[in-house]
Amino acid sequence: xxxxxxxxxxxxxxxxxxxVHMDVTYRCNERCVHCYLDHDDHGEMTTAEITGVxxxxxxxxxxxxxxxxxxxxxxxxxxxxLEYARRLxxxxxxxxxxxxxxxxxxxxxxxxxxxxxxxxxxxxxAEVHDAITKLPHSFDRTVxxxxxxxxxxxxxxIANVLMTSNSADHAGVQQxxxxxxxxxxxxxxxxxxxxxxxxxxxxxxxxEELPEIFHNPALVGNQEDFCAPPKxxxxxxxxxxxxxxxxxxxxxxxxxxxxxxxxxxxxxGNIRQQKFLDIWNHSPQMNEVRSIKAKDLTVCSSCSHVSSxxxxxxxxxxxxxxxxxxxxxxxxxxxxTGVPTANMLRQGLTKPRSTSGGIxxxxxxxVAVSA
Amino acid sequence: xxxxxxxxARSSAIAARALAGExxxxxxxxxxxxxxxxxxxxxxxxxxxxxxxxxxxxxxxxEQFDVDPEQAQADAEQFVAELSGHGILLVSDRPLSNxxxx
Numbered sequence: 001x002x003x004x005x006x007x008x009x010x011x012x013x014x015x016x017x018x019x020v021h022m023d024v025t026y027r028c029n030e031r032c033v034h035c036y037l038d039h040d041d042h043g044e045m046t047t048a049e050i051t052g053v054x055x056x057x058x059x060x061x062x063x064x065x066x067x068x069x070x071x072x073x074x075x076x077x078x079x080x081x082l083e084y085a086r087r088l089x090x091x092x093x094x095x096x097x098x099x100x101x102x103x104x105x106x107x108x109x110x111x112x113x114x115x116x117x118x119x120x121x122x123x124x125x126a127e128v129h130d131a132i133t134k135l136p137h138s139f140d141r142t143v144x145x146x147x148x149x150x151x152x153x154x155x156x157x158i159a160n161v162l163m164t165s166n167s168a169d170h171a172g173v174q175q176x177x178x179x180x181x182x183x184x185x186x187x188x189x190x191x192x193x194x195x196x197x198x199x200x201x202x203x204x205x206x207x208e209e210l211p212e213i214f215h216n217p218a219l220v221g222n223q224e225d226f227c228a229p230p231k232x233x234x235x236x237x238x239x240x241x242x243x244x245x246x247x248x249x250x251x252x253x254x255x256x257x258x259x260x261x262x263x264x265x266x267x268x269g270n271i272r273q274q275k276f277l278d279i280w281n282h283s284p285q286m287n288e289v290r291s292i293k294a295k296d297l298t299v300c301s302s303c304s305h306v307s308s309x310x311x312x313x314x315x316x317x318x319x320x321x322x323x324x325x326x327x328x329x330x331x332x333x334x335x336x337t338g339v340p341t342a343n344m345l346r347q348g349l350t351k352p353r354s355t356s357g358g359i360x361x362x363x364x365x366x367v368a369v370s371a
Numbered sequence: 372x373x374x375x376x377x378x379x380a381r382s383s384a385i386a387a388r389a390l391a392g393e394x395x396x397x398x399x400x401x402x403x404x405x406x407x408x409x410x411x412x413x414x415x416x417x418x419x420x421x422x423x424x425x426x427x428x429x430x431x432x433x434e435q436f437d438v439d440p441e442q443a444q445a446d447a448e449q450f451v452a453e454l455s456g457h458g459i460l461l462v463s464d465r466p467l468s469n470x471x472x473x
Binding site for chain 1: 386402
């Protein structure tokens with residue numbers, strides 16, 4: 001285990017939020033076809049509110065801080081926020097489409113000691129990328145900005161979300177990343193909209209196409225390990241937890257709502273009404289999330305994949321129960337290994353039901369938060 | 372350089388946070404990640420660029436930990452040299468403005 005992983009595990013065991021993802025705005029200059037956000041401003045936190053939150057996060061022990069959106073540079077005060085965060089000595093990562101980053105912005109990002117800039121690129125073909133972002137010339141502008149950032153010596157990662165319209169382009173984007181001298185990461189997950197609307201799921205890559213991705217060593221590393229049949233779960237596996245959501249990680253929206261994860265729309269409190277640590281330590285919702293062990297999962301506890309599945313409790317929550325299965329992850333486990341999941345077997349399925357839309361989702365409602 | 376003229380300041384490229392009594396320090400320039408023990412943390416936190424290292428050792432180490440002053444000074448100089456080599460601390464023979472990004 002690396003030293004960093006060791007510290008992450010220590011934070012997990014102690015219940016310290018070592019990492020936080022904060023969206024500073026939902027406004028965006030792109031209109032990506034798969035985006036799960038409402039881009040109107042419904043009352044974003046002010047600069048002073050955000051810096052106040054940052055003070056609280058530093059006090060709570062947060063080390064890794066991701067700023068995202070929306071597009072972070074839609075906020076005119078973003079550099080002010082960034083500078084404040086760096087004065088508090090957070091390790092900062094920025095997720096952006098980079099369209100608004102020019103030489104001057106790239107220089108400022110480097111001067112402020114930002115750790116990594118992650119940039120969404122959907123295709124190596126401008127027409128495909130621009131058709132997804134719906135912003136003309138966005139591909140050219142984004143690639144130009146990546147060069148500005150690289151010229152400053154910054155670490156840049158291209159994030160390649162795959163969907164039906166660009167599923168054939170991952171090799172081209174990977175090559176583009178190599179040509180630009182930046183890292184590459186791929187994500188085939190399309191998330192339902194935060195209001196529960198599932199229409200964007202029709203953009204998900206059909207499950208039948210996943211094996212091509214999962215058996216590609218250029219994308220998954222050691223393909224033999226990655227696609228190996230699951231090992232029988234041990235007692236220790238069943239005493240384990242799904243992920244760091246609510247244990248050592250959480251998400252804060254531009255409106256101050258605190259969630260266990262960016263992909264887990266269970267409101268646990270609002271930072272405009274409560275102190276961050278009050279929500280983190282005492283929210284009943286947060287405590288429920290962190291109480292769930294693998295052995296408590298209604299279907300997955302008896303699944304042979306339980307110790308190796310990427311099961312997302314947030315996606316499971318959106319399907320109806322945070323203790324239930326996440327069909328998208330069942331699909332991935334099956335197409336990765338060829339071994340049916342318990343969720344498939346109980347439904348008598350020999351292959352997963354498509355998760356490209358049509359799954360009934362719970363209606364997401366805010367919880368009452370005491371002042 | 373005579374040790375009583377050593378001034379130390381934290382680099383603008385680093386991130387740091389205490390976790391359960393240990394200070395995590397990461398240099399974004401080369402992704403090096405360290406943890407500092409209690410004594411090293413005391414020196415790191417006092418690295419304001421204005422206080423000579425000898426005063427830091429006297430006030431933040433010898434007064435708070437049961438250590439031999441000469442040994443503490445020697446250990447501190449070695450620690451400072453090591454972190455300086457990794458770009459975590461800046462070292463000078465005259466006061467530095469602390470490298471907080473602006």
